[in-house]
Amino acid sequence: MIENGALLPMFYLPPLEYFKVLNDFKSDIWIEQHEHFPKQTYRNRANIYTPDGALSLVVPVVKGSKVHTSVKDVKISYDFRWQRLHWMSLQACYRRSAYFEYYENDFAPFYEKRFDFLFDYNQQLLELIIKLMKMKLNISYTSDYERNYPESVQDYRSSISAKKEQAFEQKPYFQVFEDRHGFLKNLSIVDLLFNQGPQAINYL
Template sequence: MESSLLLPAFYLPPISYFHIIQQSEQPLLVERFEHYVKQTYRTRTKIATANGILDLIVPILHGVKEHIPMKDIRINYDFNWQRLHWLSIQTAYRSSPYFEYYEDDFARFYEQRHDFLFDFNIEQLQLLLKCMKINRSVAFTETYISPVEPLDYREVIHPKKPSLLEHPKPYYQVFEEKHGFLPDLSVVDLLFNQGPQSKSYL
């Protein structure tokens, strides 16, 4: 266990998530049994739009129990959030250099339904690793893993905590002239703007 990189399952994770993966040689171990935590990247991602940073949030079904394992969290389809998210992503990145190249790969996440948030996030993670040509296998915890150091990143990458990227190197962004460089957004911002160069950026 000590030799694994312990990560949570995020929705279109931020660049810092993949920076950690790329900088480490340890096997990837994704936590399935942690209690679901509100207001984290497990259900939200940040993209750059003409109006600045936009948070896209996946709605979930809230059960009677307070503490629900991440693997059992169900996605809520009471309203068509998939259409809203995909339209926002298309509007934000349609003019980026590589959006059309990856468009079909990502469109399916907004056309098909996934019952569970964990499965939805993991399928995206596997696609993102493939798109960035990061050859890493992903394993999953069989029980909850007690906090360990220094390779436990379950609580480190958080929207309300400072980014792990202390001095992020700017790359081209569609709306940079309007808002300046926006660091540590969803990794799709890097992918759609940098394409095959994304891995070397990390």
């Protein structure tokens, strides 16, 4: 049983709010790996800034990955070429950003190589982003599922939600298409990374 720190789900290219939590807790972070897979969450979707506003990139999962499938066992579906779609979207949206080309070769393999399990895919992407942002974190993983934790544990498993507007405060930084739609809050961390580069960690 976890007694202190922050408990987070494993997300795909997580939103900025997620990284704010990582940065706040640094040495006391737990990631849930035994929850049942909830649909329509950041576990398999990320929001980026396109010329038309926010767009959700969704990693499709194998049918049958219902509510009662453990998140560790959810398999990625390759029924259509979603990797190509995601990579073309990232290129189209961020090619004009200051640092996309700087990081491009780090991210490209994730859109070429096949991964069987969503959790493993997300985990390796998360490790890459943490390394690129030079964050010094101590991350542990849950050994079983607990519905409730003591009050000393900050449980973020359902509070960082793709379905509702977050109250989380955020100061603007430069975004490629902000002249069209203004500043968009809480996009995927890659929006911050591609626009701010090495300064991203200072922004957090």
